[in-house]
Amino acid sequence: MKKDIKIPKVEGVYIAIVKEYNDIYKTQDWNAYIINDKAVDLDMVLIVTSGYSQDKITSTFRKKLERLPKKSYAKIELMQEELFALNNTFKVTFFEGNNMFDKTYLFRKNTINLKALQTIPLMDAKGVLVK
Template identity: 40%
Template sequence: MKKDIDNHIPEVEHVYVVAAFEYNSIFKVEEWTIYLVNDTTEALETVLVVSKGESKTKTTSVLRKKLEVLPAKSIAKLEFLHEDVLEVDNIFQVTYFLNGKLMHKDFKFPKYSLKSKDIKALPLLTSKGIIAE
């Protein structure tokens, strides 16, 4: 395990957590759906995603998701965000291996940052939305 960890973790590039503003035909509502986007030319391996929402007064339950592989130029649906959690900071901690190197980045949607008026084109998706910071 120690051999897998460098003294410095490389900067994550072309991997995103996005919130797509999509129509749910089952419930007949517009909702925010969270995706992990791999816009690199290589597969991501052993992908671990931990997400939670938090503020000074509220904390949501923690979601953990594991993907064995996320192929190059592909997406994975993680979850949808209910209206109630838009009033807290939503944090997605993403860890994976790329070409044998451990990679990690915390992606964040600050509270009240998901607004339909701010949507724009997203990488690899036909839906529009917002890219996490």
């Protein structure tokens, strides 16, 4: 039965950790975003995030988006800098039409930093991107 289930490869959907200015608190914050660089909308987007190392595990965070329009992005969560010393995973599941897609994005420990910043697709921002 398991061999009959086919989950297509995810392309055009990314996770980015972006450093941006917070107007309310006048601080520089790190925020996680999901980016839909596809030409179609994504439905029922489920995101499960957690961090871990050999001796630490964070709480699990879940977020649901009913729809993520084509060529758009949405904020997932604020990221505390202490989490960057851990491996951070973002498990993303969504529907495109009648097909279900699933992918786990991994930010390895200490890879989220100012030296790793790059231009993020669709956003006028710099951050760390995992495809």
